[in-house]
Amino acid sequence: MITTKxxxxxxxxxxxTALLLRLLEEKMPVDDILFSDTGLEFPQMYEHLEKLExxxxxxxxxxxxxxxxxxxxxxxxxxxxxxxxxxxxxxxWPGPQARWxxxxxxxxxxDAYMRELRREYTVVHYVGIAADEAxxxxxxxxxxxxxxxxxADCLKYCKERGFDWGGLYDIFSRVSCWCCPLQPLSxxxxxxxxxxxxxxxxxYMDSHTWRQFRADYSAQQLEWRFDFEQQRQEKGQSIRSxxxxxxxxxxxxxxxxxxxxxTE
Numbered sequence: 051m052i053t054t055k056x057x058x059x060x061x062x063x064x065x066x067t068a069l070l071l072r073l074l075e076e077k078m079p080v081d082d083i084l085f086s087d088t089g090l091e092f093p094q095m096y097e098h099l100e101k102l103e104x105x106x107x108x109x110x111x112x113x114x115x116x117x118x119x120x121x122x123x124x125x126x127x128x129x130x131x132x133x134x135x136x137x138x139x140x141x142x143w144p145g146p147q148a149r150w151x152x153x154x155x156x157x158x159x160x161d162a163y164m165r166e167l168r169r170e171y172t173v174v175h176y177v178g179i180a181a182d183e184a185x186x187x188x189x190x191x192x193x194x195x196x197x198x199x200x201x202a203d204c205l206k207y208c209k210e211r212g213f214d215w216g217g218l219y220d221i222f223s224r225v226s227c228w229c230c231p232l233q234p235l236s237x238x239x240x241x242x243x244x245x246x247x248x249x250x251x252x253x254y255m256d257s258h259t260w261r262q263f264r265a266d267y268s269a270q271q272l273e274w275r276f277d278f279e280q281q282r283q284e285k286g287q288s289i290r291s292x293x294x295x296x297x298x299x300x301x302x303x304x305x306x307x308x309x310x311x312x313t314e
Contacts, residue, residue, distance in 0.1 A: 055171040057082045059160065059178065060110060062095050063225050064215075066178030067102065068204035069194055071211060073176065074106055078193075080176075083110045084163060086156040089119050090227035092245070094216030101213065113159045122154060123259065142261035143231050151227070180204055229255065231264050235272075242276055249273075274305045 056079040060066045073080050085099060103110055117126065124140040144151045167173050176191045182200040194204065205219060218225045221240050226233070228241060229252050242249040256262070256269035263269040278301050279289045288294050 053172055054079075054174060055081045055167055056174045056176070057084060057164070057167065058176045060085045060099075061178065061226075062091065062099055062102075063178075064205040064208055064219060065180045065194060065201060067098075067213060068199060068207045069176060069178035070102070070106070071208065072197065072199075073193065074108075079174075080108070082167075083108055084160060085110050085112050086159050087112045087114050088151065088155040088227055089114075090151075090155075090229060092216075092218055092225065092228050092248075094218050095225065098213065098215050105211070105213075113163055115155045115159050117154075119151065119155060122150070123255070138260045140259060142259040143256075143263055145261075145265070146232065149232075151230075178204075238272060239276055239279075242273070270309075271302055271305075274302055 058066070058070050058073065058080055060070055060083050062085060070080070070083060099110055099112075122141050123143075126141055127139055128141075130136055130138070141150050164173060164175065174191055176193060178194060179192050180194050180201045180203070181198050199207065214220075215225065221244050222237055224233075224237070228245065228248050241252075252263070253269045253273060263272070267275065275298060278298060282289055282294065
C-alpha cells in the first residue's frame with residue numbers, strides 16, 4: 051500500500067525544469083508533477099510543458115483556479131475597507147503589497163490540491179529553488195540546494211537536454227507571467243519589442259481598469275517613454291543622463307495634455 055506521495059511543483063522555468071529532470075535521472079521517486087496555470091504564461095512556455103511531457107513520458111497535472119485572471123482583474127469585487135475604492139470593479143493590477151495574483155491563481159490552488167493529498171498520504175514536496183537562492187528555503191524539499199545547482203547551472207543543464215523555451219531565456223533574465231507589473235523596465239522593454247501583440251493587450255488592459263499598471267508609470271506612459279528612448283538612441287543620444295530624465299518628464303506631460311485635449 052502506497053503511503054507516501056512524492057510531488058514536484060513545476061513552474062515551467064529553468065529551475066523547476068532542472069529539478070524534475072534530475073530527479074528522474076537520479077531515479078528518485080516522483081509521483082505527481084503539478085503546474086499551476088495562471089493563463090498568463092508566454093505561448094512558448096506551454097509548448098515547453100508539452101515538450102517536457104514527451105521527453106519524460108510523464109503527465110503534468112495542470113491545476114487551474116476557480117476563476118481566470120481576467121475575471122479577477124475585471125469583475126471580482128470583494129468588500130473594500132477603503133471608501134475611496136468602493137465602486138471600483140475588479141481587483142485590477144497586483145502590486146508589491148497586494149500580490150493577489152500569486153495567492154489566488156497559484157498558492158490557493160496548490161494548497162487545496164496538497165490538502166487533499168495529505169488526507170491519504172504522507173507527502174514529500176519538491177520545490178525548485180536553486181542553490182544561489184537558498185535564503186528562500188522553508189519547510190519543503192529543495193534538492194537543487196543540496197546538489198549545489200545555481201540558476202546558471204539549471205539553465206545550462208536544461209539546454210544540454212534540448213530545452214530552450216523557444217528562446218525566452220535568450221530574451222528575458224526571468225520568465226514569469228508576461229503582464230506582471232513587478233518586472234523591471236528592462237524586461238518590459240523586451241516585451242514591447244519581441245511580443246508586440248502581448249504589449250498591445252497590456253495597453254488595452256491598463257486602459258480598462260481603475261488602478262495604474264505601476265506606481266511610477268501607466269502602460270501608456272511606458273509606451274511613450276520607450277518610444278522616446280528609441281528616438282534618442284537612433285540619434286546617438288543618452289537615455290540615462292539627467293538631461294534625458296528632464297526631457298522625458300516634459301515629453302510625458304506634453305503627451306498627457308494632448309491626450310486630455312483629444313477627449314474634450
